[in-house]
Structures are given as C-alpha cells and as structure tokens.
Amino acid sequence: MPPLRAAWLFILGVMIWVTPGLKAQETAGAGDALFAKQCASCHGKQGEGTKRHGKPLGGERSLAQLTKLIQETMPEGQPGSLSPEEAQAVAAHVFDRFYSPTAQERNAPARVSVVRLTVPQFRNAVADIIAGFRGHPGWSSERGLKGDYFKSRNYRKEDLVVERVDPVVDFDWGTEPPVQGIDAKQFAVRHRGSIRPPVTGEYQFIVRTEHATRLFVNDTKNPVIDAWVKSGADSEYSGTVFLVGGRIYPIRLEMSKAKQGVDDSNKKEQKAKPAAPAMLHLEWIPPKGFRQVVPELCLATNGSPEQLVLSTPFPPDDRSLGWERGSTISKAWYQAVVQATVEASAWVRERADELAGTKPDAADRKAKLRQFGKHFAERAWRRPLEAAEEKFLLDTVFASQSEPDAGIQRLVLATLQSPAFLYQCVGNNEGPRAVAERLAWTLWDSIPDMELSKAAAENRLSTPEQVRKQAERMVADPRGQAKLMGFFRHWLRLDQATELSKNAKRFPGFDPALADSLRQSLELQVREVVLGPKPDFRRLLTGDQVLVDERMAAFYGADLPTPPGFHPAILPPEGRAGILTHPFMMANLAYNEETSPIHRGVFIAKSLLGVAMRPPEAVAPLAADLHPSLSTRERVILQTQPVACSTCHSIVNPLGFALEGFDAVGKPRTTDRDKPVLTAGEYLARDGRSVRFSGPGELGAFLAGSPEAHDAFIQHLFHHLAQQPERAFGRGMPDDLRAHFQSNQFDIRKLAAEIATRTANPPRQVAAQPNPETRNPR
Amino acid sequence: MTANHPLFTRRDLLARLGVSAAALPFVTNLPGMARALNPVAANARKRRMVVIFTPNGVVPKDFWPDTEGPLEKLKACLEPLTPFKDQLLTLHGVCDKVRGDGDAHMRGMGCLLTGVELFPGNIQGGSDTPAGWAKGHSIDQEIRNHLQKDQATRTRFGSLEFGVMVPERADTWTRMVYTGGNKPVAPVDNPYQMFKKLYGQAKDRAAVASVLDGVAGDLKTLTGKLGTEDRRLLQEHADMVREMEREIREQAKDEGRKAGHPVPQLEPGVRADNDQMPKLSRMQMDLLVAGMVADFARVFSFQYTNSVGMARMRWLGVTEGHHELSHEPDSNTAAMDKLVKINNWFAGEIAYLLKRLRETPEPGGQGSLLDNTLLVWTNELGKGSSHTLDDIPFVLMGGGLDFKMGRALKYKKVPHNRLLMALAHGFGDEVKSFGNPNFCKDGPLTGLRG
Numbered sequence A: 001m002p003p004l005r006a007a008w009l010f011i012l013g014v015m016i017w018v019t020p021g022l023k024a025q026e027t028a029g030a031g032d033a034l035f036a037k038q039c040a041s042c043h044g045k046q047g048e049g050t051k052r053h054g055k056p057l058g059g060e061r062s063l064a065q066l067t068k069l070i071q072e073t074m075p076e077g078q079p080g081s082l083s084p085e086e087a088q089a090v091a092a093h094v095f096d097r098f099y100s101p102t103a104q105e106r107n108a109p110a111r112v113s114v115v116r117l118t119v120p121q122f123r124n125a126v127a128d129i130i131a132g133f134r135g136h137p138g139w140s141s142e143r144g145l146k147g148d149y150f151k152s153r154n155y156r157k158e159d160l161v162v163e164r165v166d167p168v169v170d171f172d173w174g175t176e177p178p179v180q181g182i183d184a185k186q187f188a189v190r191h192r193g194s195i196r197p198p199v200t201g202e203y204q205f206i207v208r209t210e211h212a213t214r215l216f217v218n219d220t221k222n223p224v225i226d227a228w229v230k231s232g233a234d235s236e237y238s239g240t241v242f243l244v245g246g247r248i249y250p251i252r253l254e255m256s257k258a259k260q261g262v263d264d265s266n267k268k269e270q271k272a273k274p275a276a277p278a279m280l281h282l283e284w285i286p287p288k289g290f291r292q293v294v295p296e297l298c299l300a301t302n303g304s305p306e307q308l309v310l311s312t313p314f315p316p317d318d319r320s321l322g323w324e325r326g327s328t329i330s331k332a333w334y335q336a337v338v339q340a341t342v343e344a345s346a347w348v349r350e351r352a353d354e355l356a357g358t359k360p361d362a363a364d365r366k367a368k369l370r371q372f373g374k375h376f377a378e379r380a381w382r383r384p385l386e387a388a389e390e391k392f393l394l395d396t397v398f399a400s401q402s403e404p405d406a407g408i409q410r411l412v413l414a415t416l417q418s419p420a421f422l423y424q425c426v427g428n429n430e431g432p433r434a435v436a437e438r439l440a441w442t443l444w445d446s447i448p449d450m451e452l453s454k455a456a457a458e459n460r461l462s463t464p465e466q467v468r469k470q471a472e473r474m475v476a477d478p479r480g481q482a483k484l485m486g487f488f489r490h491w492l493r494l495d496q497a498t499e500l501s502k503n504a505k506r507f508p509g510f511d512p513a514l515a516d517s518l519r520q521s522l523e524l525q526v527r528e529v530v531l532g533p534k535p536d537f538r539r540l541l542t543g544d545q546v547l548v549d550e551r552m553a554a555f556y557g558a559d560l561p562t563p564p565g566f567h568p569a570i571l572p573p574e575g576r577a578g579i580l581t582h583p584f585m586m587a588n589l590a591y592n593e594e595t596s597p598i599h600r601g602v603f604i605a606k607s608l609l610g611v612a613m614r615p616p617e618a619v620a621p622l623a624a625d626l627h628p629s630l631s632t633r634e635r636v637i638l639q640t641q642p643v644a645c646s647t648c649h650s651i652v653n654p655l656g657f658a659l660e661g662f663d664a665v666g667k668p669r670t671t672d673r674d675k676p677v678l679t680a681g682e683y684l685a686r687d688g689r690s691v692r693f694s695g696p697g698e699l700g701a702f703l704a705g706s707p708e709a710h711d712a713f714i715q716h717l718f719h720h721l722a723q724q725p726e727r728a729f730g731r732g733m734p735d736d737l738r739a740h741f742q743s744n745q746f747d748i749r750k751l752a753a754e755i756a757t758r759t760a761n762p763p764r765q766v767a768a769q770p771n772p773e774t775r776n777p778r
Numbered sequence B: 001m002t003a004n005h006p007l008f009t010r011r012d013l014l015a016r017l018g019v020s021a022a023a024l025p026f027v028t029n030l031p032g033m034a035r036a037l038n039p040v041a042a043n044a045r046k047r048r049m050v051v052i053f054t055p056n057g058v059v060p061k062d063f064w065p066d067t068e069g070p071l072e073k074l075k076a077c078l079e080p081l082t083p084f085k086d087q088l089l090t091l092h093g094v095c096d097k098v099r100g101d102g103d104a105h106m107r108g109m110g111c112l113l114t115g116v117e118l119f120p121g122n123i124q125g126g127s128d129t130p131a132g133w134a135k136g137h138s139i140d141q142e143i144r145n146h147l148q149k150d151q152a153t154r155t156r157f158g159s160l161e162f163g164v165m166v167p168e169r170a171d172t173w174t175r176m177v178y179t180g181g182n183k184p185v186a187p188v189d190n191p192y193q194m195f196k197k198l199y200g201q202a203k204d205r206a207a208v209a210s211v212l213d214g215v216a217g218d219l220k221t222l223t224g225k226l227g228t229e230d231r232r233l234l235q236e237h238a239d240m241v242r243e244m245e246r247e248i249r250e251q252a253k254d255e256g257r258k259a260g261h262p263v264p265q266l267e268p269g270v271r272a273d274n275d276q277m278p279k280l281s282r283m284q285m286d287l288l289v290a291g292m293v294a295d296f297a298r299v300f301s302f303q304y305t306n307s308v309g310m311a312r313m314r315w316l317g318v319t320e321g322h323h324e325l326s327h328e329p330d331s332n333t334a335a336m337d338k339l340v341k342i343n344n345w346f347a348g349e350i351a352y353l354l355k356r357l358r359e360t361p362e363p364g365g366q367g368s369l370l371d372n373t374l375l376v377w378t379n380e381l382g383k384g385s386s387h388t389l390d391d392i393p394f395v396l397m398g399g400g401l402d403f404k405m406g407r408a409l410k411y412k413k414v415p416h417n418r419l420l421m422a423l424a425h426g427f428g429d430e431v432k433s434f435g436n437p438n439f440c441k442d443g444p445l446t447g448l449r450g
Helices: A003-014 A029-038 A063-073 A084-099 A101-107 A119-134 A267-272 A331-350 A352-356 A365-381 A387-400 A404-417 A431-444 A450-457 A464-476 A478-491 A512-531 A550-556 A583-588 A597-608 A632-639 A643-657 A695-705 A707-722 A733-743 A748-759 B010-017 B039-043 B079-087 B104-110 B139-149 B191-224 B228-259 B274-293 B322-326 B333-359 B416-426
Strands: A145-150 A160-166 A170-174 A187-195 A201-208 A212-217 A225-227 A236-243 A249-257 A278-285 A545-548 A567-570 A680-684 A690-694 B048-053 B088-095 B118-124 B131-134 B158-164 B177-180 B183-185 B297-304 B373-378 B394-397 B407-415
Touching: A029 A084, A063 A084, A084 A101, A119 A331, A119 A352, A119 A365, A119 A431, A201 A212, A201 A225, A212 A236, A225 A236, A249 A278, A331 A352, A331 A404, A331 B191, A331 B228, A352 A365, A352 A404, A365 A387, A365 A404, A387 A404, A387 B191, A404 B191, A431 A450, A431 A464, A431 A478, A431 A707, A431 A748, A450 A464, A464 A478, A464 A748, A478 A512, A478 A707, A478 A748, A512 A545, A512 A550, A512 A583, A512 A748, A545 A550, A597 A632, A597 A643, A597 A695, A597 A707, A632 A643, A643 A680, A690 A695, A695 A707, A707 A733, A707 A748, A733 A748, B048 B139, B048 B333, B079 B088, B079 B333, B079 B394, B088 B416, B104 B118, B104 B131, B131 B183, B139 B158, B139 B177, B139 B297, B139 B416, B158 B191, B158 B274, B191 B228, B191 B274, B274 B297, B274 B333, B322 B333, B333 B373, B373 B416, B407 B416
Parallel strands: B048 B297, B048 B373, B088 B407, B158 B297
Antiparallel strands: A145 A160, A145 A187, A170 A278, A187 A249, A201 A236, A201 A278, A212 A225, A212 A249, A545 A567, A680 A690, B088 B394, B118 B131, B177 B183, B373 B394
C-alpha cells in the first residue's frame, strides 16, 4: 500500500462529529423536533421514560445500529414510517442527548466521589512520607551539575583544583587536561547535584569514558554503573534505574584517570609516557525516549536526599473522562499495591535506624523505632491516630515481632495497605486536615508536607485567604511545578507514546534526534511561560519566538545558537501563534508527508476551544492518490463535503486551514502541490459572532482572547488537578473561575491555586442510603 | 561485601537475585518445583559441588602429606579433618599457570576458577602490571549453567555464592566467581541477606497475611460510613483482600507439601566485624546446608575474606593480620606457628561443614548430603611468602563425583585448568577446554577416580 493511501485510511479515525447541544453549534434541530413530536410521549422528554414505558433510554448500540433499530421498529404501531433522513436525525439526537454511555455519564448528577489514590499519587505519597523524615529536596535555579576537578586519582580535598558548574557532562578532552592546573595523565573528576526526570519509567543511563567511572542515581551507596575497576577496552557502560517523573533525586558521577589499588607510580617513568586520551559523557535513554546527553533542564546543582522509589509496575488508572482518577479497583491494581507495600516495607526496614534517628546498639532503640512507626502512620494517614488505631499498630502489629526491625516492616505494611492510606479523605473529610489533604492531592498528587500539616493543626486553614496562601506556596514548590507541567504535557500531547517521524526522502534531516529537540524545545517554552515570572495564558498562544538548539537551527534555518543549547529565535513566517505553531505541534499534528488540517483543527476545537467531540462512524475516505492535482485544502474540502460530515467539519476544517502555511515538519510554505496556500479560516463563536482570521497570528490572537478558550483551558486544568467533575462543585464554578482568571491577567499559577482553594471544601456528601447494619444507634 | 551492620540494601539483594523487584510476582509457584513432580528426575542422584576459598597460601610443610597413596596421619594444617580422612583427596602439584597482567594475588584469585587471563585494567598490585577482571566465566558457573539447562537438574537459584567477611569493595582481589568475562559475582557475606534471598518471598507472604485481616476490618467499618455509589469501590477492594488471604494460604500449603523442610533460625543481630567471624562462618554454613536440603541450588561457593585477606584471628590468640603474617619467611617460626593455627582453624570450619553434611540424610535419596557432594577447598597462592602459583592447595572432599577418596595424589606441575575440566566432566559437562585452551591440551586431570 502506498504511504499516501495509508495516511488517508488513517484519517478515518479523526473525522468527527460535533456533539450538539453542549455548545453553540446546534446541529440536530430536526431530530430534536421529531423526538418531541413522535417519541417523547412514551420515552419522556429527556428519554427518562414514562409510566407507560418505564425504561430510560440508554445502551451500548452504535449510532448506526441505533438508526437501524429506530428505522425498523419505531414509532410503535407505525414502524418504518420515518424516512431514512428522519430516522438518522432522531437517532443522532437520542444518541447524543441520553443514549450513549458518554451522554449518560454527562447526564448523571455530578458528585464528588470517593476515590482511591491514583498510581502517581500512591508513588508520590509513599516517597513523601519518607521525605518527611529526610527533608524535601529543593530545585536550585542553577541548571547543570557541580563539577569538581582533582589533580590526584581520588577526591582528596587538598587536591581540588577547580570547582565549577557544568551544564551538561559531555566532554572530549583528548590528551589535554580537563582544566588548567591539572596533569592530563592523572586526575579525577566528580559531578554532583540533583536530577529530575520528566516522566515515570525505566531510565537507562550511559557513561562513556576510557577510564574508571561510577554513577550513583538516587541510591547514594550502590552505583547504577560501577566500572571503578577498569577492565579491558570497553569505554561505554550502562545501567538502568526506575524513576518517578517530576521527583528530584541525588546524582553523582565519578571518573578517575589513574590506577587504583597500590600507588607505586614511578614519577620519572610516568613523565616520559604520553597522556592517554580521556572523555566523559553522561547520557540517558528515557522511557520511550531517544538516547541523548542528559539535558541541562533535568539537572540542578543542589544536593538532595535519597528518595524511596517504588518500582513495582501498576496498571494504568482510568482515563475515560480525559483525566486520571482512582475510580476503579482491579485485581491487577490490588496485587500491585500489595507488592509495592512489600517493597516499601523492606526499604524502610533497611533504613529504619537512620530514619528513626537511632543506632543498632542504642539502649532506647526500640522506643525510637516505635516512635518512628507512629510518625510514619500519622504521615501516611494524614491525621493523628485514634487511640484504638495506635494500640493496634504499635501494641499489636509492631510489638508482634521480637525484632523491632521486623515490627517496623509489619507496621509499614499494615499502614500502607489500610484504606486510611489508599483512599483520599476517608475518615478525614471535614475540617482543616481534610482541607490540607485535598490541597495536597490537587496540587502535588501527594500528601501534605510539614508546613501544611502544621497549618492544619494550628487551625490556619479556615478562611479562603489562608487556604489560598498555602495553595500559592504549593504551586511554586517543585511538586506543584511537576503536576502543572504534567498537565501541559498531556494537554499538548507531549506524553503521547507515538514516535514523531517523517518520510526521510521528503524531509531529509528530520531524525529522532531532531524530534527530541522539538519535544524539549516545546517543553522548555511552556515551562518558561508557566513557571516563569509572567505566567500569562495568552503568552502561550501568541508570539513569534521559538526556542531553538543547534539541530533545530540547522533544520529550520536560524543562526546557530551560542553557546550551544536552547535560545530564543525568530523563525519564519512572521505572525506565529506561540506554542500552537511550535514545530513540534505542527509536525505532531500532521502525517508522515502531508499536513493534516483535520488533526490541527480537531486539536484547536477540542483542546483549545472545548468543543466536545466523539469519534465518527467509519466512512470510506476518498483515495488521495486519485486526486493528485488537489492541494491538501482542496482534498479535505472534497473529502468532507457530504452533509453528514460538513456540519462538523465546517467547524474543524477552517480552524486547521489557518495553519496550512506550515508543512508536515512545521516549516513555512507558500505553495502546496504548486498551488498557493490559503490560510483564511473562520469560527462561529459561542456568542454567535463569526470570527474570521487569516494565518496563524490572527488565529492565535483570537484564541488568546476568546472566553471559550479560557473556559476550555480552565476546565481542562480543573479536571487534571482536582480529578473530580467540575459540575460537582456547583453551577457557579466555571463563571467564578473565569472571572478570577480574567481579573488576574490570566495567571496560570494563580488559577491553579484558585482551583485548589475552591475545591478544598467540597459540598458535603450525604450518604444516599445509609447502611442499616452500621447505622449509629442513637 | 561487608556491610557495617547486619542489614543490607535492596539493590544488592536484587542484583544478586538477578531480577528487579518488579519482576517478582508476589504470589507465584517457585521455579524448580516442577521437578518434584517428575518421578524420573526425583529418582536420579543429585550431585553437588562446593568450592571453598581461604586466602594467602599455606605452610606447605605442615599442609601436604609427605607421601603419595592412602592418607596417613594428617599434618597440623589439616588435622581437624581427621574424622573425614577417608573422604579426603589432596592434590599436590596442580599449578595456576595463567600469566599476563596483574600481580600474583590478583591472578591467583581471578584465574583460580576461570583458568584465563585478566583483562588489562587499572587495578595496581604491589608489583607487575595493573589489570582488571578475568576474561572468562568460572568453573562453578559453567557447571551451574550446565545443570540449569536440564529440567531434571534445574534449581531455583542454580548456584549460591556465600562469603564470610568479604571486604566491601569490588576488585580483582575480592571476586573469584564470574558469570562471564568482566562479569564478577559478589559473594553474599551477610547471613541475614542470604536468608532473605532464600526465604524472603515466603516471609513477605507471611507478613502480608498477618495484616490482611486488619485491612479487611477497616474496609468494612469504612464502607458503612459511605453512600451506595461509593460503597461499591470499597466492597470490591474488600473482596480482593479476602481473595489474597485465600491465595496466600493455599500457596503456603503447597510449598509446605513440596519442600517439607524447616526454615533455619538465625541468631539475630550478629554484626559483620572481624571478631564475629567464627559465628558468621557457622551461620553461613548452616544456611548452606539448609539450601542443599531445600535443593535451592546444586553449586555453591564459600569465600572466606578475599585474596590478600586481612582477618585478625584474635580468638586464636593471633593479633596480626593474616596477610602480613603470610609474608614472613620460613625462618620466623613464631609466624609459621600462627599461620598453621590459622589454616588449622579454616580446616576446623570445614570439618564442621563436613559433619553437618554427613549427618544430614539426602532428602528423597540415598545416603547423606556428603555422599552426593564434592567439596573443593582451595587458595589463591601455593605459599604466601613466595607468592607462588605452583602447588595451589587443592583438597577435595566428599562423594559427589565418585572420586576415589582417602588418598594423597602428587602431580608433576599440571595446569589447574585440567582440574577445572575434570570437575565439569564429573557433572557430565564434557568441555573440550576451560579457560585458556593452551593449558587444556592433555584433557581433564586423570587419576581422580583411582
């Protein structure tokens, strides 16, 4: 099959209908009227059923199946009386309004459900219980690692010659000394600091050097790579370590150009010999990622304590509503929990003395460990223990073992397997502690830290101002940054597993390395806006600057940046739309060779403007190679001409067309198949106004100022943070948040803090049907 | 690797298990259990090997029997082995002829079980050129791989590497077992860590089982406080807890039925320090015997300290370090007496192991564990003061390979590669050469079966 046809077949998956009724784009008026006239008398106005026909409308049939069913069986007494068009219109109305699972989910009364911890929350919470004893790591503003250069073979303080910051470890010294004042024949180098991996998974670290080397990641005692014994001609070593994304770990890289063991070096002999060459490169292959020098962005010069990382694999959380939530229990999840708690308990046991501040032969060791156990449980459960709980955990579980270490291990198991740990805010759903806990899940995907717990204990979380103050602090914390960046990664589809690749003949030079640069550039650019001094939402969608490194500069035609690394540059054409026209977005929302106005339009409609959509039924596409003379724009118009398509594609296509000035790799173009590219587009806004724009600059400006886009952004962010339906927090929430956003210069960080503040005290849940067995006798 | 305290790190453990924690399903049937159900395999005789290493050479005149043939009265270094004289075979004249980079202690250790040169590297000894790791795998791993290939001889671990007071540093002096070139294996010198390796899964399951009831109770209490929609989630959770309880119970029954051996009890809190060496030695030996009974492995190594080992055997009244004593000339009779005492102590430890093996019946088989096990006691040097790699002390013990025991054999400077080959052949692994092929031309060492 020629690639072009394959591409067109793929388009099946993205042709879309707009779900009517939610937004201004009402498309099923005919179906609505027909339903009211012919169906509602039996099925009820909202398909809820009537006395005569009690069963509410709802089921698993597809739209096509439902159409057939209605055509053949409805209305009662006169089946077959509807024309095919009428049957289709009624079916579409029923399907979208109340029949489909999506519609049912939408129509169910929104409520704040009891949820278990999501997988990231579980991992973070366990790590942060420990961090509570060892201290939470910081993230210095200085990127890179501290590099210490020694003139001896080991790290003797008096032999330290140069101490500097190396943004990356990527050196070919050859036979030269690495720094002035060191003999090229014998020296040692040590890099240290912290590393923050972007995503969760297995990281393969690679060190390239001809000399002795050791790499420590997180575990400061046992190296990931140990080639301190130099043996044979190998000059590349690798080791794998599982890391949780967004967290901060200590890292130390040692390299020694010297003999180890007995130092019998003959000074005269040594002088006569030429120096052997030396290099030192620290690289990694992130999960599903590309081999590269460990980037500056992920390194900081400050030290940090070892983290408890649970490497037990978990099944993914439910994401059916577009955001992660802990709404399901499966056997795979439960087994993973058990395995992970075993892993955690063994880890704690091994370090129990250090964590409890005692020593193996201390007289008060048992008392100290007991005290530690109590603190551990209180942190894990986010509240003080009740007397009965304390008695159970300490007098039964801890004391059941003759060895206090074994007792701690059991206590950790019991604590972490308890619903008090595994569920959000159960047995803790009112008052300042519940507020603290909700803030922490919302902004950190983790448990409250000491400061937050203290604020709760001192009753400093009772007014919205007090809560907001904490929330703003938390957004700025590395954990808050990690959760925010997680949102943008998802929103901009940076986290998609699919590989970004292009036809090598058509786009020579677009290789995995460049694709990775694009990813990093976009992430950095978002980071600069979101975490920088001016976190204005509108800046995301406007502006001509792109962060460009050497690879991107060479490919897209910009001046080579000096020094190497990412620097802002202006890429043609003029009038770009910020991250929307970033080369990553343009390339990612395109095919192997051709652009895809539909992909681009769907992204804008769905992710930026919040138009609710669902995948279409299969429609046979036109074969692209049958229309070689058509431009992409013309092909898409021809393709989506049928009435069934056009109602929806009339929204999507013109949005995507505005970006036709970028080809499938995000380079500017003025012609497509020898025809001039037209970038005119339009959008029918919620208020009924028809907005026209030509080119990306105008499109970006419209989006940045559109209340629809603001609402959509707020709603996406809300769901990512709170992981509960926005509607469950009251009808006024969207308007309140929009007003807040607008009056705060569209400050993204303030918005996140505001969402956390407003969800920290959710409406009280009333038990619908109290369980008679356990009802409190009064 | 010696920790400062009896605890150990997760990565150590996992590295030695050769798996990540993630790869271990929590409730599982252990590999090797299938064999118990295989009647043919169950009836076949098990063969095992234990390589025991002690460092710094010996005092030859107080070690080697004077004459070839049936063993007469054992000399001072071997004297504690007297009750097992009929189970002993001493091999004089077997030499480590591997040369190349590295000093004698390094080559003595790194080439001892591999029979192959060391890679050039950065580890500098007292003389000679620096070197790295050995270029090939060791004979115990060769035999392990051979046994693991066959379902009938496959065991959960294949091999277990024990240590006693091995220093916490990885270099050519501290490693004798290699899974391949540049791939040394660290012996586990912490008995608690070895215990965890052998019995950890079962212990973890027991610990989990002990907390499940409380968890189920908490879920029930909590469920009562919730509305109908939220209750479903916790009820599903509670069902999972009950299911896990059942599965653990069944697994424990299953394992009890198949294994049927008691888990050894270790004295708690024994620290890894020099003066505890006698205690650590016995704890490790008890674990080794338990590992044999449970059939966790068929190949074992047991490494006391390291090449250039520095143990100070104060419990014998010897205050100097072993290595420094071993450099003393023969004329220093006080030093020689101490070296004899040290070697005598090692022999006493080995006698303890032999005793345990002899008094333990072969599970499901004939005779004792000792009847089906060959022990190979060896050393990185022939003699400490000369650093010679000639006449490496090789003392074979036990009936595992049907060698004719109760004898002293004398060879004329044969390369030790031939002995390594003979060990493999004894297990039916008919290697054409092992290590450097130049030393293997005359085939496996002859004369062992009489």
